[in-house]
Amino acid sequence: MSSLDTIQVFQSLNSSPHARLEQSAFLGDGVVAALWNNRHDSQDYHAPSHHTLSCYIAGGTGTFRRDQPDKKGSPDKICTLPAGHQSSWVVNGEIRLAHLYISPEQFSLNCVTLLDREPRELALQEKTFLADPQQAERFHRLIGMNWKEPGERLLTSSLAHELLDHMILSQVGLREGLRLKGGLAPHLRRQLVEFIELNLAEPLSLGQLAGTCSLSEYHFARMFRESFGLPPHQYLLARRISRARDLLRSTRMAFGEIAVECGFASASHFSNRFKQAMGATAGEYRMAFQS
Structure with a gap:
């Protein structure tokens, strides 16, 4: 919103x-x-x-x-x-x-x-x-x-x-009486979530994600949104921001290291994305939890 x-x-x-x-x-x-x-x-x-x-x-x-x-x-x-x-x-x-x-x-x-x-x-x-x-x-x-x-x-x-x-x-x-069609099978969904969590530091592509489910990029993107309620890039960004928040709270890692660990292209890219998502800088976030 x-x-x-x-x-x-x-x-x-x-x-x-x-x-x-x-x-x-x-x-x-x-x-x-x-x-x-x-x-x-x-x-x-x-x-x-x-x-x-x-x-x-x-x-x-x-x-x-x-x-x-x-x-x-x-x-x-x-x-x-x-x-x-x-x-x-x-x-x-x-x-x-x-x-x-x-x-x-x-x-x-x-x-x-x-x-x-x-x-x-x-x-x-x-x-x-x-x-x-x-x-x-x-x-x-x-x-x-x-x-x-x-x-x-x-x-x-x-x-x-x-x-x-x-x-x-x-x-x-x-939901009562709901018949699901068009989404990813439960075992594929679990497999995909595990793959994403293990590879948040990597520059993942739509083709890589689709390949884990043996689907074309077109069908995978549609089925992913059916199953997860949002497109793959939004889900991946949300998980990367979540990982970054955990690292800011629990470690003293430099922002550049956190950027690499969470799959961002650079510290500046990470900083921009983090501030867009959280409304404050990574430094302000870390300082809040230290206090």
Whole structure:
């Protein structure tokens, strides 16, 4: 997600005369955070293209969904709103709530890396007013950070990943009645993931990846996107950035060495890609975790 204009839930609240945005930030990796105050309002969400994970920070005892009028919100309650869902909300009284907006591409990547499953096999389950103390505690830590401070904002990215991973591991279910066609077979997918992880330092080509599955480049690229939810080059870049983050946190390797280890052509290429993905330099990222 490159612009707040594409985040429908954010735009719906932002256009309300009753809602007030306290702060928002792009946390990298297709995740955006926002903190809202709202009072005496109504909101309708019509098939947003992103997933939304929310936590009631304060108030909300007069908030309910129109299709579930007997269920009311309260502090620390968690809501999961998948992409494509429909919901209508009534806010009586005041509420303070935190949102994470998650791109479908990042959801797909986490499904592959966490669950070793094709994203199209899986569905994010819609949850309203869920009691999850671990998630609530993470949200409280998140809003306690200064999102405008580069070093601290990098720490929020790791916390956002904890929230996303917990949501996926606890709430993702198999789609009912789905017949998969056109993707990579499970054993080929596992073989491919292992090959990529072992060769992140190498200048991999589409032909090399296709060759591991004995497919043409054309058919491989289509089937890869069917299985992983994003094209091969985006998946490879995400895995390289993830490896770089691990090395920045756990080693004292020079940036040039990390660039080589993660398959980037040069230290400057690595630095540019890292800043695009994370919103801060590799040096700022390392310094944040040292402190």
